[in-house]
């Protein structure tokens with residue numbers, strides 16, 4: 001099979017011919033129909049996340065079709081279409097796994113980071129961590145739901161019943177979660193890079209009541225804010241925009257350092273929290289919600305060998321919606 005291989009920080013991915021992985025135990029082998037590109041992929045290739053598997057096939061928003069199954073796999077059958085998200089395996093035994101917080105398992109393995117992922121024609125995944133894909137979605141449309149959607153949804157749940165919701169960083173996760181938030185009757189305030197008229201227009205087109213630069217103050221106090229952009233300076237900015245008792249949720253896996261800020265911004269029982277990884281329950285919940293909204297994803301399609309272009313587009317903020325690789329175009 002062909003795969004885009006990452007083996008050195010700071011170097012582009014390299015297209016290589018490799019042996020197709022065989023499923024063992026409860027793994028299934030999947031033909032990759034679509035794999036969406038996530039900011040976490042950039043954090044991996046930039047060396048911002050420690051100790052990736054090397055060499056590595058990145059990509060953790062995989063829509064695939066089961067081509068064969070390991071001897072212990074019994075949940076999925078050949079021909080079924082499923083999703084493979086970031087959470088690839090957990091121990092099932094630790095305090096976190098036993099208390100419904102498998103996203104925090106210290107032995108967890110992650111797709112496209114400590115396990116090979118979907119920037120390839122085939123992959124293998126433990127069937128117990130695969131996610132059903134609603135039928136109404138095409139392969140490319142469904143792929144961004146698997147991380148941007150899932151992590152975004154977990155972040156949105158943390159916002160509780162916040163009516164006025166700020167979203168900082170209006171990329172793949174934001175464009176999905178804004179639709180869910182609007183469907184739930186919330187008002188969305190979109191914050192983009194300063195002067196990014198295109199992104200602000202995109203946000204207003206989705207139904208945001210207000211869109212502006214992240215250095216601007218919204219016209220009303222917010223009940224909650226979710227930060228998807230990996231920029232630590234947005235934390236004090238978001239705290240300044242939320243009301244007393246409000247919450248700021250950091251939805252990304254990596255952020256630049258948070259600058260110091262006066263206690264006054266946190267005072268008034270404001271809360272800052274992070275969202276780490278996802279659980280299988282998040283996936284099941286979100287895949288039920290998505291077709292009800294229905295969430296529509298905006299995608300930009302790339303061939304497998306164009307993966308570096310897709311990553312560059314994401315890095316420069318030039319993409320609208322989500323980049324999706326199609327490793328096996330029909």
Ligand SMILES: [Zn+2]
Nearest residue numbers: 091094097105
């Ligand atoms: Zn565990």
Ligand SMILES: [Zn+2]
Nearest residue numbers: 038040147148
């Ligand atoms: Zn991701």
